[in-house]
Amino acid sequence: MSRESCIVAQFRRHADLSDQEVELLTALEKDVRDFPAGSVLSEAGMEAGSFFSLHSGWACATRLLSDGQRQVLDIFLAGQVMGLRDIGFSHTQTELTALTEVRACPFPAKYLDEIFERSPRLARIFFLKLVRENALLTERIINIGRRPAAQRLAHFLLEMKVRLHAADPEFELPLNQNVIADALGISTVHVSRTLSQLKEEGLVRVGQNRVTIDDLDGLVALSGFDPAYLE
């Protein structure tokens, strides 16, 4: 209990919080659990009604299509709330999967109602978080809809760098090419080919869960990346 929770830290970035508000948020992390890499935190099609706050590790939200294809919808980092997307639906639409070892805390949806009742300010921050998720989805639509594979990948890697607040040109990215492919709507084979191409052009190297950006300006120019949507 000595260390402040991830969620509280995240929310403090938006506004100062009263003691009561901190308490409300801390309740979201009473029941922290560990999940091994690859495990499913929440399946699609279940009765909706619970979220997870992500303490540490990487996770993602995916949708399975009837023909076996998969689309990765979100990639979650520590401090994010997972499952907001399914509020208001009777059944969950998406699956939450741990990409690495994960510490996460499930909490019931009605907690959120309580928060809305008791703190307009927290409600507003939750709203902003959803807006931010919205912005990420929007940018992904543009990426998938209007950019060829090389630009898509470049854009994706830059987004990750910014979201991780990675100052170094080298950072961890525990995603295999399968996950990247399903996030960007291209095939795994083509991810491999396109990454090789970016490497040959001296822009970026990706391998064994690490990214090394060799030419940041080049990547930005190629992808048309503008971090405004992540502000």
Next chain:
Amino acid sequence: MSRESCIVAQFRRHADLSDQEVELLTALEKDVRDFPAGSVLSEAGMEAGSFFSLHSGWACATRLLSDGQRQVLDIFLAGQVMGLRDIGFSHTQTELTALTEVRACPFPAKYLDEIFERSPRLARIFFLKLVRENALLTERIINIGRRPAAQRLAHFLLEMKVRLHAADPEFELPLNQNVIADALGISTVHVSRTLSQLKEEGLVRVGQNRVTIDDLDGLVALSGFDPAYLE
């Protein structure tokens, strides 16, 4: 003033509203204005801080890319609030355009704060609206990322039918092929070709702002459409 506003009607679908809440919402429609088809309600890059409630007509949110390409992010119908996506950003990211003649009412962002302060229940409904928008974006990602053009178009048309609550197999769709192309991430030419193909297969006819669905089951089967995300 005799006719109830679109926004209030939309919100009533989520919960009963007190007189005070109705009043708060009605304030969002004090300043109704008319816009001709094709006009820009709000440009990208402006200082953020205002929304629109859409009274009647069709509008869309778009993003322009540096190379001149365009992505349609949202298509708005009467009763929707436009611009939620840009809350919390210093400058707007998207452009709002009228697709038909439009009646809309701009209102300042701080109204929303006031609503959050004074009615947790309305705050919750706004939250749900954003969740719903989120679900639409998600579905669009899947559509664009993982389905070929024919399925994409079929899915898009079915989504429109459901969103319009169209009971008839025939309904208005005032979108030209350019808008559809930019919404689905394919070229205008290919939209034309694919629509012809769907017509030849006896599934659906699209022309002069009207859609006629000849084989609903066939379209559903082709696209894998599941209306759960629109519930």
Next chain:
DNA sequence: CGCCATCTTGAGGTCTATCAATTTCAGTGG
């Protein structure tokens, strides 16, 4: 009737998917 935007059609080329065969690599057990 003529004009303009929208839509259609054709031909050729590019990008990406798919299938299949290797190679690499981290982890495991001998």
Next chain:
DNA sequence: CCACTGAAATTGATAGACCTCAAGATGGCG
């Protein structure tokens, strides 16, 4: 320490989807 194993990544060849360019048809509207 090394061989074995299975997952992940690479590579080649081929096919198909979609794009672009360009010309022509259609249809609403003054």
